[in-house]
Amino acid sequence: MERIYADYLIETPYKVEKAAAVLAGEQSSGTFVAVPGETEELKKRFAARVENIELLELKDEPSIPGGSIPGKKYQQAHVRVSWSIENFGYNLPILISTLQGNLYEITQFTGLKLMNFDVPDSFANHFAGPRFGIKGSKASTQVEGRPMIGTILKPSVGMTPEETAAIVKVLVEAGIDFIKDDELMGSTANSLFDNRLKSIMKVIRDHQQKTSKKVMYACNISDEIDEMQRKYELIEQEEGSCAMISINSVGFSAAKKICDNGNLVIHGHRNGWGMLNRHPLLGIEFPAYQKIWRLAGIDQLHVNGIQNKFWESDDSVVKSIQSCLKPFVAGHELLPVVSSGQWGGQAFETYRRTQTTDLLYMAGGGILAHPMGAEAGVNAIQQAWKGAVDGLSLERTAQLYPEFAASVKKFSK
The missing domain is CATH 3.20.20.110 (Ribulose bisphosphate carboxylase, large subunit, C-terminal domain)
Incomplete structure (x- = not known):
């Protein structure tokens, strides 16, 4: 199944792997607690995947307020996440909500920026793009x-x-x-x-x-x-x-x-x-x-x-x-x-x-x-x-x- 890939620059006081997993869960099938109905079969089909993590600088202070933890350092990283196209089809407002939605408010992050994203070639069949x-x-x-x-x-x-x-x-x-x-x-x-x-x-x-x-x-x-x-x-x-x-x-x-x-x-x-x-x-x-x-x-x-x-x-x-x-x-x-x-x-x-x-x-x-x-x-x-x-x-x-x-x-x- 075709997938959409997004690259983020993040900063977190937590282990990067755990913070990235929270991002993937919150922006697909998960929430802050396990809920009935989120079966392994459902997650396999609709849950976002963390594709890659590249550690960067370690900072003494958080870049933005909210989510800071006294005594902790703040790890920056590049993270790549992907979603199945089944999650949103060719609905761009829903795609944008997924790529740029509540993830900015998640407490695990003291910094997060969407750097780039890639969509499948099939998008050309649904979006004319610039005519001129x-x-x-x-x-x-x-x-x-x-x-x-x-x-x-x-x-x-x-x-x-x-x-x-x-x-x-x-x-x-x-x-x-x-x-x-x-x-x-x-x-x-x-x-x-x-x-x-x-x-x-x-x-x-x-x-x-x-x-x-x-x-x-x-x-x-x-x-x-x-x-x-x-x-x-x-x-x-x-x-x-x-x-x-x-x-x-x-x-x-x-x-x-x-x-x-x-x-x-x-x-x-x-x-x-x-x-x-x-x-x-x-x-x-x-x-x-x-x-x-x-x-x-x-x-x-x-x-x-x-x-x-x-x-x-x-x-x-x-x-x-x-x-x-x-x-x-x-x-x-x-x-x-x-x-x-x-x-x-x-x-x-x-x-x-x-x-x-x-x-x-x-x-x-x-x-x-x-x-x-x-x-x-x-x-x-x-x-x-x-x-x-x-x-x-x-x-x-x-x-x-x-x-x-x-x-x-x-x-x-």
């Missing part, structure tokens, strides 16, 4: 041999639809590939969703008629499910190509319901990621996280960025990018969305570390706050990526391109 992913996103915007270049509309909230459309006009004429709403922008008192979408899409359609290039605009449709569906259909009516969802806010089932429409590229914003990952021994690592959303059908997913303005390390960002590019059971590869305090200067290290241009490279202030204007901001990032891919240094690229040189002067500090 990297290839579809880039083809839609006529981008080849470089990342898609995008920006976030700023100020995040407060502008009218007319003011927003005016900024969009500058950006599309500058040659940008992608524009999105900020995750905070839904439908404000002075910028109702429908009015904003229609104003922006008129600019994008007019530009397409003149140049044949259709800029991808990700309008934030995050809402209740029925309202998200209505907004999705309005984007289709306005000849849009993309919708944005705050995936942690709307949840897996709602995101999948929207993705299952299959006609628009779905941009997944991961705001709230820090509460799931920031602690080194609590939550979920990105290689596991991105698989959940790939099964839902998300096409583009935020991965933070090199030398970003947040807490995440460059090594973590690189690992996230690489995990999006790896094949998975369903659909296309996931397009990594590089963002957070980005400007052209980080292109060189990003390319050196990842050796890929299969990215959506997002800069908000790095474009809109360029000293020569937004058009120069777009050009500067295009120039930076050309320099990076051509093997030039940042300094040499700045000598060749005045727009990039101006961004170096402003943003390198």
Whole structure:
């Protein structure tokens, strides 16, 4: 029988073998005490199995409160656990409850993080995965041999639809590939969703008629499910190509319901990621996280960025990018969305570390706050990526391109 495998980083004051057995029992057929009906035959078929244990560091203090025992040391370990697919079939919410449910609250653990998981190939028969992913996103915007270049509309909230459309006009004429709403922008008192979408899409359609290039605009449709569906259909009516969802806010089932429409590229914003990952021994690592959303059908997913303005390390960002590019059971590869305090200067290290241009490279202030204007901001990032891919240094690229040189002067500090 097919099995699902999950890898955890754990910490416990107990013997690791006993703690791992508790995890397997609590997340399958067992509970804190033997109960009638949990026969050996039942356990053989439905109980989770501890497949492997690798001991790591021994710590003097617990990583997180709860479950600590005075005088005890705390053993960290990698643990692999598996479940029969009979436990949940192809019900992803139940699978997620199994992989990430009450096990975080078990007193045997003073640290637990889901690092990765693997599903059988049969999942491809039940989940379409990303319909567009990297290839579809880039083809839609006529981008080849470089990342898609995008920006976030700023100020995040407060502008009218007319003011927003005016900024969009500058950006599309500058040659940008992608524009999105900020995750905070839904439908404000002075910028109702429908009015904003229609104003922006008129600019994008007019530009397409003149140049044949259709800029991808990700309008934030995050809402209740029925309202998200209505907004999705309005984007289709306005000849849009993309919708944005705050995936942690709307949840897996709602995101999948929207993705299952299959006609628009779905941009997944991961705001709230820090509460799931920031602690080194609590939550979920990105290689596991991105698989959940790939099964839902998300096409583009935020991965933070090199030398970003947040807490995440460059090594973590690189690992996230690489995990999006790896094949998975369903659909296309996931397009990594590089963002957070980005400007052209980080292109060189990003390319050196990842050796890929299969990215959506997002800069908000790095474009809109360029000293020569937004058009120069777009050009500067295009120039930076050309320099990076051509093997030039940042300094040499700045000598060749005045727009990039101006961004170096402003943003390198």
